Amino acid sequence: xxxxxxHCCEKCTHTKDNPCKDFVKCCIExxxxxxxxxxxARRKAIIDEVALNDQFIIC
Amino acid sequence: xxxxxxxxxxxxGCLSSGSNLVEEALVEELEKHGIRDKYRLxxxxxxxxxEVGPIIVVYPDEVFYCRLKPKDMAxxxxxxxxxxxxxxxxxxxxxxxxxxxxxxxxxxxxxxxKFNVLRTSGIIDPESIDEYIMRGGYRxxxxxxxxxxxxxxxxxxxxxxxxxxxxxxxxxxxxxxxNKAPGPKKYVVCxxxxxxxxxxxxxxxxxxxxxxxLEGMLICGRAIGADEGYIYCRAEYPLAISRLKIAxxxxxxxxxxxxxxxxxxxxxxxxxxxGAGAFVCGEETALLGSIEGKRGMPRPxxxxxxxxxxxxxxxxxxxxxxFANVPxxxxxxxxxxxxxxxxxxxxxxxxxxxxxKVRNTGLCEVPMGITIREIIYDVGGGIKRGKEFKAVQAGxxxxxxxxxxxxxLPIDYDSLNKAGAIxxxxxxxxxxxxxxxxxxxxxxxxxxQKESCGxxxxxxxxxxxxxxxxxxxxxxAGVPEDLDxxxxxxxxxKDSSLCGLGQTCPNPVxxxxxxxxxxxxxxxxxxxxRAGICKELFTYRIDQEKCTGCTACARVCPVDxxxxxxxxxxxxxxxxxxxxxxxxEKCRQDCILVVPQGREADVSN
Ligand SMILES: Cc1cc2nc3c(=O)[nH]c(=O)nc-3n(C[C@H](O)[C@H](O)[C@H](O)COP(=O)(O)O)c2cc1C
Numbered sequence: 001x002x003x004x005x006x007h008c009c010e011k012c013t014h015t016k017d018n019p020c021k022d023f024v025k026c027c028i029e030x031x032x033x034x035x036x037x038x039x040x041a042r043r044k045a046i047i048d049e050v051a052l053n054d055q056f057i058i059c
Numbered sequence: 060x061x062x063x064x065x066x067x068x069x070x071x072g073c074l075s076s077g078s079n080l081v082e083e084a085l086v087e088e089l090e091k092h093g094i095r096d097k098y099r100l101x102x103x104x105x106x107x108x109x110e111v112g113p114i115i116v117v118y119p120d121e122v123f124y125c126r127l128k129p130k131d132m133a134x135x136x137x138x139x140x141x142x143x144x145x146x147x148x149x150x151x152x153x154x155x156x157x158x159x160x161x162x163x164x165x166x167x168x169x170x171x172x173k174f175n176v177l178r179t180s181g182i183i184d185p186e187s188i189d190e191y192i193m194r195g196g197y198r199x200x201x202x203x204x205x206x207x208x209x210x211x212x213x214x215x216x217x218x219x220x221x222x223x224x225x226x227x228x229x230x231x232x233x234x235x236x237x238n239k240a241p242g243p244k245k246y247v248v249c250x251x252x253x254x255x256x257x258x259x260x261x262x263x264x265x266x267x268x269x270x271x272x273l274e275g276m277l278i279c280g281r282a283i284g285a286d287e288g289y290i291y292c293r294a295e296y297p298l299a300i301s302r303l304k305i306a307x308x309x310x311x312x313x314x315x316x317x318x319x320x321x322x323x324x325x326x327x328x329x330x331x332x333x334g335a336g337a338f339v340c341g342e343e344t345a346l347l348g349s350i351e352g353k354r355g356m357p358r359p360x361x362x363x364x365x366x367x368x369x370x371x372x373x374x375x376x377x378x379x380x381x382f383a384n385v386p387x388x389x390x391x392x393x394x395x396x397x398x399x400x401x402x403x404x405x406x407x408x409x410x411x412x413x414x415x416k417v418r419n420t421g422l423c424e425v426p427m428g429i430t431i432r433e434i435i436y437d438v439g440g441g442i443k444r445g446k447e448f449k450a451v452q453a454g455x456x457x458x459x460x461x462x463x464x465x466x467x468l469p470i471d472y473d474s475l476n477k478a479g480a481i482x483x484x485x486x487x488x489x490x491x492x493x494x495x496x497x498x499x500x501x502x503x504x505x506x507x508q509k510e511s512c513g514x515x516x517x518x519x520x521x522x523x524x525x526x527x528x529x530x531x532x533x534x535x536a537g538v539p540e541d542l543d544x545x546x547x548x549x550x551x552x553k554d555s556s557l558c559g560l561g562q563t564c565p566n567p568v569x570x571x572x573x574x575x576x577x578x579x580x581x582x583x584x585x586x587x588x589r590a591g592i593c594k595e596l597f598t599y600r601i602d603q604e605k606c607t608g609c610t611a612c613a614r615v616c617p618v619d620x621x622x623x624x625x626x627x628x629x630x631x632x633x634x635x636x637x638x639x640x641x642x643x644e645k646c647r648q649d650c651i652l653v654v655p656q657g658r659e660a661d662v663s664n
Contacts, residue, residue: 003189004188004189004192004313005312005313014314015314016311016312016313016314016317017314019314019319019320019321019322020321020322021201021204021321021322021323023201023313023314023321024192024196024197024198024200024201024321025198025201027189027192027193028192028193046189047193048060049060049061050064050099050183050184050187050189050190050193051193052064052066052118052119052182053118053119053121056182056193056194057193057194058193058194058195059195059198
């Protein structure tokens with residue numbers, strides 16, 4: 001998972017043709033539809049790469 | 060993981076002062092040391108302080124480097140990045156700080172800023188949708204998708220958002236009109252024409268945070284029931300257009316534009332239309348005509364665009380900055396947060412392009428209701444070279460001039476209107492004692508006269524006649540009746556023109572006559588221009604007592620009109636002198652005098 005649009009695992013199905021209502025929330029707080037520490041770590045890695053400091057994220 | 064992030068101002072202002080060359084030099088230095096991969100370099104949006112560009116802000120250290128040159132990069136890399144030591148000589152210095160300032164919180168220019176619209180400009184990579192989402196982006200849109208359309212209009216009304224493009228009309232009310240207009244096809248249009256000379260607020264927002272505009276337009280689309288939007292942006296803004304195209308592509312890829320967005324029964328298609336850069340095409344009906352492929356000419360209203368706009372369909376048209384405010388309002392808890400800033404009648408912040416004779420020029424975002432004094436002295440750092448503040452032109456060529464006596468006037472829609480100016484889109488040109496108010500009025504009127512589309516006779520012919528009178532006055536051929544003639548021409552142009560261009564273009568003339576009548580009278584009666592600007596009314600002479608023969612004036616004179624030996628007083632050959640004023644600017648001894656007919660004024664300092 002390099003970008004938020006990439007799927008964290010096979011449980012994520014969001015695409016423009018098969019959209020998920022929770023997509024935006026899920027980018028930062030996800031995964032919303034399942035529990036997985038490795039899936040949430042994947043999202044955190046995207047954030048950590050570019051966050052300038054610890055106030056960078058706004059939920 | 061990167062060790063540090065280097066945010067380089069990659070907006071048009073800093074690019075023109077060489078930030079791309081600074082970036083190239085930085086990359087070269089990093090490669091030379093074999094550490095390129097450790098650092099993230101972003102050509103980001105505008106941090107506002109154009110006067111001191113090019114700028115690099117280093118995170119997480121929070122260090123603001125300014126006035127950078129490519130040759131500074133070796134030291135920045137070796138000292139700061141490799142040794143962890145701040146390069147003090149590249150920090151902000153100025154008469155307003157005792158010690159070099161390290162970051163935004165200690166630079167006086169930023170003390171009165173309130174970053175709302177410019178919240179992420181300079182902080183994120185404008186070409187990354189992920190970073191926009193990290194900063195809270197598309198949350199307000201997601202919320203709007205689950206709301207009733209009229210409830211969105213209601214929130215925008217309740218927040219008190221007024222259009223930032225000129226007239227200050229209630230945005231929520233405008234949306235409600237379009238929502239209630241019958242018909243299945245409706246449009247959202249973003250006015251990014253930004254034709255005021257010297258204005259670059261909208262360009263900076265588009266370059267620094269393009270997704271904020273898309274999000275504002277999407278929320279509007281949801282509120283009014285539109286499924287298509289157009290961004291009308293002048294072709295002279297290539298960087299803004301390229302960033303918008305990237306943002307649209309990304310939003311499509313992420314399913315934030317297109318069909319059944321995020322699973323809701325909402326579709327939206329975004330288009331960009333490049334304008335050819337005519338001022339009148341910023342007027343909403345002319346703009347809509349231009350998108351339709353017709354000549355950009357205003358048409359009568361009613362019908363207003365909300366009833367019959369683009370291709371005859373109900374349309375909401377808003378300014379860039381208006382749309383950029385929308386996600387802040389529609390996010391959870393946004394209405395109260397937004398309305399807590401500003402004055403009773405003007406809520407939120409306003410972005411201004413501060414130009415003219417202030418020390419700190421650039422872009423500032425301040426709460427509505429801030430006074431002119433605070434903008435000029437706190438943000439702008441006062442008048443250059445210790446001169447006296449004379450007036451400020453607010454609202455561009457359609458705006459008016461506010462004199463020094465009103466320096467404590469709060470800047471909000473209603474106070475500015477009362478003073479004979481307008482908020483306009485946010486241009487502020489500051490003038491000092493060296494500005495001739497007749498010349499200023501002539502400059503702005505010559506702009507609107509050239510930009511008049513020619514459709515209405517009063518605007519087409521009236522502005523030409525007014526300009527002829529102003530030319531005559533500044534050439535010393537004015538007659539006392541001219542002021543009454545200007546007044547009556549202005550009144551009929553304002554009353555009988557079809558669009559806002561004609562209705563407002565006499566404002567600079569009327570406001571300068573209102574506040575600086577004696578200067579007009581001096582030009583007419585005494586053939587005297589106290590500022591030494593109107594070339595027919597004076598000659599330059601070198602004070603023979605004061606001149607040290609330093610030759611600075613002779614070296615700068617473009618027509619070799621200044622003669623004299625080194626260390627001997629110089630003289631000006633009147634037949635050659637074009638009165639360009641270059642010598643006055645250059646002379647350190649203040650010895651170039653303006654010699655008018657009958658009176659003398661020293662403008663050299
Ligand atoms: C001659 C003329 C030029 C204008 N130029 C602009 C412009 O460049 N940008 C803009 O947003 N509004 C401009 N306007 C105002 C628009 O007609 C319109 O009122 C505005 O886009 C509405 O958006 P708002 O309600 O968000 O302010 C101009 C108006 C006139 C009369």
